[in-house]
Amino acid sequence: MNTKFLDLLAQRYDSEEKVVTEIINLEAILNLPKGTEHFVSDLHGEYQAFQHVLRNGSGRVKEKITDIFKERLSEKEIDEFATLVYYPEEKLQLMKNSFVNEEELHQWYTEIIEHMIKLIAYASSKYTRSKLRKALPKQFVYVIEELLYKTDEYINKKPYYSKIIQQIISLGQADKLVTGLAYTTQKLVVDHLHVVGDIYDRGPEPDKIMDTLVNYHSVDIQWGNHDVLWLGAFAGSKVCLANIIRISARYDNLDIIEDVYGINLRPLLNLAEKYYQDNPAFRPKRNSEEEHSDHEQLQITKIHQAIAMIQFKLESPIIKRRPYFKMSERLLLEKIDYDKNEIIIDGTVYPLENSCFSTVNPEKPDQLLEEEEQVLDRLLFSVQQSEKLARHMKFLMKNGSLYLKYNGNLLIHGCIPLDEKGNMEKMVIEDKTYAGRDLLDIFEHHLRYSFAHPEETDDLATDMVWYLWSGEYSSLFGKKEMTTFERYFIKDKQTHIERKNLYYYLREKEEICRKILMEFDLDPDQGHIINGHTPVKEIDGENPIKANGKMVVIDGGFSKAYQSTTGIAGYTLLYNSFGMQLVAHKHFNSKEDVLLNGTDVLSVKRLVDKELERKKVLETNVGEELLQEVTMLINLMEYRYMK
Numbered sequence: 001m002n003t004k005f006l007d008l009l010a011q012r013y014d015s016e017e018k019v020v021t022e023i024i025n026l027e028a029i030l031n032l033p034k035g036t037e038h039f040v041s042d043l044h045g046e047y048q049a050f051q052h053v054l055r056n057g058s059g060r061v062k063e064k065i066t067d068i069f070k071e072r073l074s075e076k077e078i079d080e081f082a083t084l085v086y087y088p089e090e091k092l093q094l095m096k097n098s099f100v101n102e103e104e105l106h107q108w109y110t111e112i113i114e115h116m117i118k119l120i121a122y123a124s125s126k127y128t129r130s131k132l133r134k135a136l137p138k139q140f141v142y143v144i145e146e147l148l149y150k151t152d153e154y155i156n157k158k159p160y161y162s163k164i165i166q167q168i169i170s171l172g173q174a175d176k177l178v179t180g181l182a183y184t185t186q187k188l189v190v191d192h193l194h195v196v197g198d199i200y201d202r203g204p205e206p207d208k209i210m211d212t213l214v215n216y217h218s219v220d221i222q223w224g225n226h227d228v229l230w231l232g233a234f235a236g237s238k239v240c241l242a243n244i245i246r247i248s249a250r251y252d253n254l255d256i257i258e259d260v261y262g263i264n265l266r267p268l269l270n271l272a273e274k275y276y277q278d279n280p281a282f283r284p285k286r287n288s289e290e291e292h293s294d295h296e297q298l299q300i301t302k303i304h305q306a307i308a309m310i311q312f313k314l315e316s317p318i319i320k321r322r323p324y325f326k327m328s329e330r331l332l333l334e335k336i337d338y339d340k341n342e343i344i345i346d347g348t349v350y351p352l353e354n355s356c357f358s359t360v361n362p363e364k365p366d367q368l369l370e371e372e373e374q375v376l377d378r379l380l381f382s383v384q385q386s387e388k389l390a391r392h393m394k395f396l397m398k399n400g401s402l403y404l405k406y407n408g409n410l411l412i413h414g415c416i417p418l419d420e421k422g423n424m425e426k427m428v429i430e431d432k433t434y435a436g437r438d439l440l441d442i443f444e445h446h447l448r449y450s451f452a453h454p455e456e457t458d459d460l461a462t463d464m465v466w467y468l469w470s471g472e473y474s475s476l477f478g479k480k481e482m483t484t485f486e487r488y489f490i491k492d493k494q495t496h497i498e499r500k501n502l503y504y505y506l507r508e509k510e511e512i513c514r515k516i517l518m519e520f521d522l523d524p525d526q527g528h529i530i531n532g533h534t535p536v537k538e539i540d541g542e543n544p545i546k547a548n549g550k551m552v553v554i555d556g557g558f559s560k561a562y563q564s565t566t567g568i569a570g571y572t573l574l575y576n577s578f579g580m581q582l583v584a585h586k587h588f589n590s591k592e593d594v595l596l597n598g599t600d601v602l603s604v605k606r607l608v609d610k611e612l613e614r615k616k617v618l619e620t621n622v623g624e625e626l627l628q629e630v631t632m633l634i635n636l637m638e639y640r641y642m643k
């Protein structure tokens, strides 16, 4: 081993004792049970529902409370306790209002603090003391540790402990302590979070989800097609930008663009007012609680049309300059007979309805009006100047990837494109052929390049980000075509169908999943593929656990817009040292409902896989890294202290 490196390391571990202590510490950690991984996907802006799942650890919090207190507390008391752990600030307020005098309140504080300490002792039993310390509220570390490590045999210390608690209460620190303990518990039940894509679009608060993730103790993200659309917009893709605004208008979420990210929509509105009228196909879907005035609704409808038409025009030049995208069938503006208001697709003539083509020049249908170009330039400038968006997008890049190999599993939002024989589908990009893992790697390479060069707007990397959104062999889209145009303008529903890649049928087969795992150098006996993206329709009897347990699909529809088709309100997955469990969540009403009624017994669990032997840190990704550290420290030991 490089002695220079060892000399550097010796600066940090500058005594024999320090090296020995660290080796012993790491070896001990390697033999602890692996931490709990929590998988969520397709959050689609549903911040409240996401918060709930995060705070209750997909049922883990209540499970732990029940384990310890089922003999001592009633079901109602367990519910109340759990709610306090999920939403400490609000629940404290409610509790405080429910007591008639201070004495009662103090009595309650005393009990609840003791209960919380017990809960934390239990929830942290598989962690080292040092890890637990890091999860404790800073200002109370000393006090909590005193309370945690008390042993009941020392009866003579009892007054000392109750004195500590009484002091905390009388010094007015109880609320802070309870709140801190609640958040510590949340951290302890889930060690690491995976978000398997689609944070953005449809729902009202993706920005708040991003803020939560930025502050979360340990998280990675596998980008979804919608996330990539936002990344693309920030990276300079005008067509991605048009798409995010179109979807925001469609779902009545323009305030995310305008108020949250501070992007000025005024120029777009002016253009929209000039060229568009009311149009039923472009009215926003009812999303928010608040009613719009007719005038506001009309404005959104006009913006929706203006940006949709810009989007369609922007697609053409990309399709033309990238023949290997094989999207020429999507040059729909050229297939329109503007006099007859019809379109010919695959030899069939379809009448167009709700058309709004007043900015289209039939001779050159993809030509943008000068005004449209100006609007786009200003929008792009505004997007790339938004500090908040920059913060969120950089985080998404830093913590995200197209796919992830983690503890033997393959996490990917969409698919690995396959052909009819189940082989990895090939795609030619600039005369080179890619398939399987190589294809995904080149996609990711282009996305990262595009993000690093936001000033380039028409290069291959930037076009490729749009391909990831809607191209046939995109691992995030995984369908033959995106029929957005047909959905707006053609009545015949046959034209709306988006044919899925064969992956979505073949993934039911175990041998296909094993083959994919091997393509990614994963052990097919141990590994699973974890997917999001396609809502699992429980309602129709679809099973989210496929291919003899090798494949788990966890898009159950956090997105309210999709809950009627799935019949549930989202799946999450838990993977701890005992195995993997799928949790199906029923509809989440509101935080208020949970606070007042404790309505939280909503999850149904299903076992995906049970470990024959409890899995240790040693067998995880983190374990691998720790092992390398141990090896380095042993080298240091030999080099420095054992000569």
Ligand SMILES: O=P(O)(O)OC[C@H]1O[C@](O)(COP(=O)(O)O)[C@@H](O)[C@@H]1O
Pocket (backbone or CB within 6 Å): 198, 225, 226, 250, 479, 482, 483, 484, 487, 498, 533, 534
């Ligand atoms: O439900 P909407 O708003 O019409 O969106 C439909 C579009 O969304 C997509 O399903 C992509 O979004 P998802 O990744 O959430 O599935 C497209 O395939 C489809 O064209």
Ligand SMILES: [Mn+2]
Pocket (backbone or CB within 6 Å): 198, 224, 225, 226, 413, 476, 532, 533, 534
């Ligand atoms: Mn998706």
